[in-house]
Amino acid sequence: xMLHVGGVRTALFNWLFARKNGGVFVVRIEDTDFExxxxxxxxxxxxxxxxxGLEWDEGPEVGGPHAPYRxxxxxxxxxxxxxxxxxxxxxxxxFATPEELAGFRxxxxxxxxxxxxxxxxxxxxxPEEARKRxxxxxxxxxxxxxxxEGQTVVEDMIRGPVTFDNANLEDFVLMRSTDTPTYNxxxxxxxxxxxxxxxxxxxxHLSNTPRQILLYRAxxxxxxxxxxxxxVLGQDRKKLSKRHGAASVEDFAARGYLPEALFNYLALLxxxxxxxxxxxTPEELAxxxxxxxxxxxxxxxxxxxxxAINQVYLRRKSPEELxxxxxxxxxxxxxxxxxxxxxxxxxxxxxxxxLRERIGCTTEIPAAVGYFYGGRLDYDPEEFxxxxxxxxxxxxxxxxxxxxxxxxxxxxxxxxxxxxxLAAEKEKGARHLIHPLRFATTGRTVSAGLFETMQLxxxxxxxxxxEDVLEKMKQLSKPVS
RNA sequence: GGCCCCAUCGUCUAGAGGCCAAGGACAUCGCCCUCUCACGGCGAAAACCCGGGUUCGAAUCCCGGUGGGGUCACCA
Numbered sequence: 001x002m003l004h005v006g007g008v009r010t011a012l013f014n015w016l017f018a019r020k021n022g023g024v025f026v027v028r029i030e031d032t033d034f035e036x037x038x039x040x041x042x043x044x045x046x047x048x049x050x051x052x053g054l055e056w057d058e059g060p061e062v063g064g065p066h067a068p069y070r071x072x073x074x075x076x077x078x079x080x081x082x083x084x085x086x087x088x089x090x091x092x093x094x095f096a097t098p099e100e101l102a103g104f105r106x107x108x109x110x111x112x113x114x115x116x117x118x119x120x121x122x123x124x125x126x127p128e129e130a131r132k133r134x135x136x137x138x139x140x141x142x143x144x145x146x147x148x149e150g151q152t153v154v155e156d157m158i159r160g161p162v163t164f165d166n167a168n169l170e171d172f173v174l175m176r177s178t179d180t181p182t183y184n185x186x187x188x189x190x191x192x193x194x195x196x197x198x199x200x201x202x203x204x205h206l207s208n209t210p211r212q213i214l215l216y217r218a219x220x221x222x223x224x225x226x227x228x229x230x231x232v233l234g235q236d237r238k239k240l241s242k243r244h245g246a247a248s249v250e251d252f253a254a255r256g257y258l259p260e261a262l263f264n265y266l267a268l269l270x271x272x273x274x275x276x277x278x279x280x281t282p283e284e285l286a287x288x289x290x291x292x293x294x295x296x297x298x299x300x301x302x303x304x305x306x307x308a309i310n311q312v313y314l315r316r317k318s319p320e321e322l323x324x325x326x327x328x329x330x331x332x333x334x335x336x337x338x339x340x341x342x343x344x345x346x347x348x349x350x351x352x353x354x355l356r357e358r359i360g361c362t363t364e365i366p367a368a369v370g371y372f373y374g375g376r377l378d379y380d381p382e383e384f385x386x387x388x389x390x391x392x393x394x395x396x397x398x399x400x401x402x403x404x405x406x407x408x409x410x411x412x413x414x415x416x417x418x419x420x421x422l423a424a425e426k427e428k429g430a431r432h433l434i435h436p437l438r439f440a441t442t443g444r445t446v447s448a449g450l451f452e453t454m455q456l457x458x459x460x461x462x463x464x465x466x467e468d469v470l471e472k473m474k475q476l477s478k479p480v481s
Numbered sequence: 482g483g484c485c486c487c488a489u490c491g492u493c494u495a496g497a498g499g500c501c502a503a504g505g506a507c508a509u510c511g512c513c514c515u516c517u518c519a520c521g522g523c524g525a526a527a528a529c530c531c532g533g534g535u536u537c538g539a540a541u542c543c544c545g546g547u548g549g550g551g552u553c554a555c556c557a
Contacts (some may be wrong), residue, residue, distance in 0.1 A: 032557055098555070105554090114483055114551080141555055159486065168553090176555040183557045207485060207552045229551075230487080237549060268506095269491070275495050275505045295487090295494085298550050302492045305507045314521085358519045399487055419516090434516040446518040 002041075002248040005301065006202060006232035006240060009266045013199045013229055013294065015054050016267065019286035023197070027059030028190060029070040032180050037072075048249035052259045053282060058194075062337055066194040071186050074325035078181035081189045081219060082142050082174055090218035091174055093130045093140040094122045116170040120145055123171065142175035144215065152210035157198075157227035157291050164210040172211055177373035188212045200291065202227040227291050230270060230298040240301050252306075256363030261310040270299035307360050315361070319353035326352055326365045333366035336373045347372075350456055354448045372457060376468045377443035387439045388473050396426060397440075397473070400433060401466050410459040416451040440469040 003011075018025040027049070031037035046060065058064030068074060085091035092308050096104075096119075105115040122130075123145065134140065147166045154162045174185040181189070191199060206228040216223050234244035241247050243252075246255055252262055262284075267285045268278060272293030280288070314322070323345055330336040341348060351372050359368060371377065388394060400422055407414050419437065424431040438450045441462050454462050 030557065036556070094555095101555085109482095112482085127525095139555095143555095154485095156486095164485075170553085173555050178555075180555090182555070187557090202550055202551090203486065205557090208557095228486085228551095235492085239550085265493095270493075272494075275493085277534065278493095278506060297487050299494095299526075300492055302507070305493065308507055311520095355519095357521095360519095416516095429516090431516050438517065444517090448518080450516060 002250065004232075004240070004247055005252070005262075005266060008048065008052060008054070008249055008262075009232060009269060010200065010202050010229055011049065012052075012056055012263065012267055013227075013271070013289075013291070016282075016286045016289040017200060017291055018057070019283075020289045024064075025054075026064065026194065026196070027069065028185065028194070029058040029060055029072075030186065031070060031072045032183065032186055034072075034180075044250070051253060052249060052263050071181075071190065074186075074190065075180065077193060078175070078186055078189050079179065082181070082185070085174065085218055086142060088218070089145065091142050091144050092119065092123060092125070093120055093134065094143045094171070094173075095130075095133055095138050095140045096120060096122065097139075114168070114271070116168065118146070118148070119171045122279050139177040141173045141177050143171040144174055144211070144218070145227065146171050146211075146214065152213050154206070154209045154213065154226055156206070156209075157200075157225055158229065158294050159296050162206065162209075163206075164211075165206075166214075169211060169214075174215075184208055184211050185215065188215040188219070188221075191214065191224060192219060196224050198227070199224045200227045200229065203230050203296075227294070227457060230295055230296060232269065233298050233300045235300060235302075237298075237300065243303070245303075254363075256361030256365075257306065257310050258313045258362070261306065261313045264313070265306045265309050266478065268298065269301070270295040278447040279309070279400060311360050314362075317356075319349045319356065322352035323349040325362055326369060329362060329365050330369060330373075333370075335366040335370040340373060347456070347457055354452060354456065363385065371442045371444065375461065375464055377465060378473070379439070379443055379469075383389070383439065383445065384472065385476060386446075387436045388469065389476060390424070390432075392428060392432060393436045394476075395475055396422060397432065397436070397466070397470060400437070401470060404459075404466070405463050407459070410455060412451045412455045415454050437466075441465050 007277050015025050017023065027046075029037075029042055029045075031042070043062070049056070049166055056062060058066065059069045063069075071078075082091065086093070101117065104117060104120070108115040122143075130140075146169045152164050152166055152169075154164070156162055172184060173182050175181055180216060190196075209226055209228070213223060232240050234240045236244075244253070246252055249262070253259070263282060264278075264285070266278060267273075267280070267282075267289075272290070273280075273285075273294055274290060317325070326348060327341050327345070331338045348369075351369055355365075355368050359365060388397075400419070403418050403422060404415070407418055419433050420430045423433050434450050435445070438443060438447055438453075441450075441457055443465075
């Protein structure tokens with residue numbers, strides 16, 4: 001399904017680990033659950049991975065020595081492995097119906113016991129009888145014959161040894177009655193078959209690991225090294241979800257975050273890097289990555305920190321790059337007609353240079369840039385009154401307009417000289433003209449420096465807007481002093 | 482509830498027995514710069530969950546409690 005940020009972070013750690021150690025990063029599609037797995041979700045996953053810059057060395061589309069990399073295309077493998085376990089006695093057939101199982105669990109719960117299913121009568125059923133029932137067409141699952149005693153130890157690269165009592169593990173299902181494998185089984189068969197040396201995954205899998213270790217042993221396969229990285233939590237310390245505003249890679253892309261910023265932030269989150277520096281390229285991150293430094297503590301996702309990092313990356317982009325990012329956003333949002341943009345990319349480049357320091361994420365661009373295009377503006381009436389209600393402003397604006405329109409050249413310096421000159425003659429601070437003028441020409445109370453903004457706006461557009469304001473001023477109620 | 486993991490400023494973390502009256506970053510709050518906003522500069526506030534041990538000495542080791550997280554399917 002959607003690639004959750006917790007999931008990308010895990011993928012990122014795998015990528016970093018593989019890069020650092022000269023390994024191979026493999027992507028495998030685990031689609032044995034036909035209900036949940038759709039073509040679209042697979043595409044979405046690949047898109048998200050690529051967007052953030054995680055290219056895989058082996059996997060779907062790129063291929064590799066252990067293709068195919070999609071479990072739905074490897075069914076024979078799992079069936080053979082299941083048969084092998086059946087033959088060796090490591091697994092058995094369970095003919096219990098879903099209703100019977102539900103009944104068993106309910107009963108156990110009611111009696112205050114843990115519902116650990118160990119196959120009931122089927123665990124020790126005579127193979128001959130089992131065969132008869134198979135021939136009769138009775139549905140069954142294949143279950144693992146979990147040892148009832150002893151312990152299984154997971155040697156985790158992050159946490160050290162983690163011990164589980166086998167008695168707490170039930171006889172889990174290997175093959176469903178539909179003759180398809182469950183996650184635990186397929187994952188082990190594939191990891192063994194694909195020669196996976198290091199399994200780095202979310203810590204929601206830690207409790208699956210003893211089962212998988214038992215399976216490796218039953219299949220006489222060598223164990224990979226395991227590392228379980230914690231989940232990513234929301235501010236309320238609950239698992240991050242759409243409830244928190246954004247949770248998937250696509251959400252963050254849509255919110256205007258740069259892939260390299262998300263990459264950088266996620267790689268830092270709980271990874272135990274030294275805290276003196278925080279902006280790193282993927283290569284630098286890989287160079288410094290140490291799986292044993294990853295924190296076992298679940299990390300809280302902090303969007304304000306992501307934003308800060310995003311700003312750094314935005315500022316590092318050249319005005320040309322920013323213009324290229326901005327153009328489609330401006331067109332999509334309807335802020336600027338496409339023809340107008342295409343005919344004058346150099347101007348957009350200059351605009352972006354001016355605004356670069358003031359943008360936190362790319363979604364802010366249309367609002368920040370919009371007033372550089374088009375003619376007359378809509379003014380907030382309340383703010384309009386505030387800006388132009390004063391006598392001084394009303395008195396000096398017509399003259400300001402005259403002087404601006406007769407300026408020999410429309411440069412930042414000329415405009416500044418003009419405005420400051422008039423203010424000085426009137427023995428007023430320049431800010432008394434600057435603020436209303438900013439509002440008149442941009443329709444906003446905040447912008448980049450007024451004079452450079454006006455220069456980029458162009459004389460024609462500025463004068464038009466001032467004329468418009470002069471006109472609207474007349475309708476203002478009696479000036480208050 | 483059983484089992485498992487985890488525990489330093491609001492958040493991410495540095496810290497691996499003395500260098501820590503705990504450092505950095507983001508966020509917050511001041512001040513400076515200034516035409517507003519942002520950038521930048523300077524500064525402030527802010528944490529070792531609690532209780533027992535071990536030790537000359539503990540944020541660092543051990544035990545217990547508490548708290549948070551995960552997991553208990555014919556889902557992955």
